[in-house]
Amino acid sequence: MSLKGWIVYNGFLKSDKFLDFAQMFQDAAIDKGHDVTLFTNEQLMNLISNTAWTHNKPDYLIFTDKDIYLAKQLELNGIRVFNQADVIEVSDDKIKTYQLLDANHIAIPKTIVAPKTYLGTTAFTDDLINHVIDTLHFPMVIKEAFRSFDEQVYLVHYKEQLLAQLKTVKEPFMFQEFIESSYGKDIRIQVVGKRVVAAMLRQSKDDFRANITSGGQMKPYQPTREEADAAIKASLAIGADFSGVDILFGHNNKPIVCEVNSNAHIRNLLDCTGINAAIPIIEYIEETVK
Secondary structure (H helix, E strand, O other), X not given: OOOEEEEEEOOOOOOHHHHHHHHHHHHHHHHOOOEEEEEEOOOOOOOOOHHHOOOOOOOEEEEOOOOHHHHHHHHHOOOOEEOOHHHHHHHHOHHHHHHHHHHOOOOOOOEEEOOOOOOOOOOOOHHHHHHHHHHHOOOEEEEEOOOOOOOOEEEEOOHHHHHHHHOOOOOXXXXXXXXXXXXXXXXXXXXXXXXXXEEEEEEOOOOOOOOHHHOOEEEEOOOOHXXXXXXXXXXXXXXXXXXXXXXXXXXXXXXXXXXXXXXXXXXHHHHHHOOOOHHHHHHHHHHHHO
């Protein structure tokens, strides 16, 4: 199918992996006969005015960044963006993600959202701290809402450590149950539309986090029907066209959704499984826009 596509990435991020992510989509689209152009977010910077738009619009646009204001402006100019700005925004805000997952009856770790203080500190009352401890118990996780690659996630084991960590975190953040049965391991499941296209098991020997960027190892994984269903439901809950869903191993291996990543990088998945998720994503886009 001959389609015109744009792929946007952040030109201010100097790591090659962000350009590589965009080029994987470009290569898959070109193989399908599409006319595809890469843009940085700076190159597509636009006035908030329909009359200011000077480009010939594409049939679709793959947005690989978190510049949600640009993504929204492109949508308002009549371009079908994958994933859409509202999806990127929810995925980037882990608190909003958990709220939508819970509202859709999808299993998540027990979570308490820290109240907004307006004080520039996190000096909470003893009543609140004791309530958090009594509800979640130790060890527990402190997790900032805006983060990537498992950064700004802290495991604390006792009250003094909790109080010390609170002096370093940035709002908004949450207190969260630690799923001990999933220590150092999780599943990354790539969802496209309403189906799973690939999955891998991630494991770390030295860290409670299993992210590859944090030193975890990976191997191909065949998810159970229950795990696949949880991933698909989670992706649909935030409105994603495609996403990488991270699943924890709960009690008796019951799947617990940890994250839904609207811009999950797919190079590691390809290296691990031999499956290039960019191909089914481009096929999904063809079916959606045709």
